[in-house]
Amino acid sequence: MNFPNPLNAMQILWINIIMDGPPAQSLGVEPVDRDVIRKPPRNVRDSIITRSLLVKVLVSALIIVCGTLFVFWRELQDNVITPRDTTMTFTCFVFFDMFNALSSRSQTRMVHEMGLCSNRTFCYAVLASIMGQLLVIYFPPLQNIFQTESLSILDLLFLVTLTSSVCVVSEAIKTVERWRGVEKSPPTDSFHEV
Incomplete structure (x- = not known):
């Protein structure tokens, strides 16, 4: 495939080291789910990766990849990669990452049930990651390093609207699973049998 790279090396490093790390680590101190004691014990032979979890991961990944590539394609109208093209794509991916982290706080509980700020x-x-991203796209010395340019408020609103879709879909999947009773699925719903 002769598809141009939507991100440069510095942007990829920023995503892998700065953007992914702090939100992912903070999920480790998520308050304990009080309902976990009411659930039956998990069979020790069952895989930790269930069919339900695998579907959620694949759907989220598909939304993130398609959404990010859509933004890149939308910006790349003249087949020449500009700082604006990479800035929009870069920021899109980072925002997708933040919304995905928000919905990943629990496999079964909705964001509004946990409380938006229950895990300070x-x-x-997330706030530090977003502020860091805004510095990268608005602070001139960092713009030079990351080859970015300033985005308008409309650009940011477009990106927030698009990237929030990963959270909306993830929450919808949780709702459907509750409705269908997958949350209480039998032990046969394991990764080994996919």
Whole structure:
């Protein structure tokens, strides 16, 4: 495939080291789910990766990849990669990452049930990541390093609207699973049998 690279090396490093790390680590201090004690014990022979979890991961990944490539394709109208093209694509991926982290706080509980700020460490990590991203796209010395340019408020609103779709779909999947009773699925719903 002769498809141009939508991100440069510095942007990829930023995503892998700075953007993914703090929000992911803060999920480790998520408050304990009080309902976990009411659930039956998991069979020790069952895989941790269930069919339900695998579907959620694949759907989220598909939304993130398609959404990010859509933004890149939308910006790349003249077949020449500009700082604006990479900035929009880069910021799109980062925002997708933040919304995906938000919906990944629990496999079964909805964001509004947990409380948006019940995990302050997570809130601070996401806020720091977003502030860091805004510095990368608005602070001139960092613009030079990351080859970015300033985005308009309309650009940011477009990106937030698009990238929130990963959270909306993930929450919808949780709702459907509850409705269907997958949350209480039998032990046969394991990764080994996919």
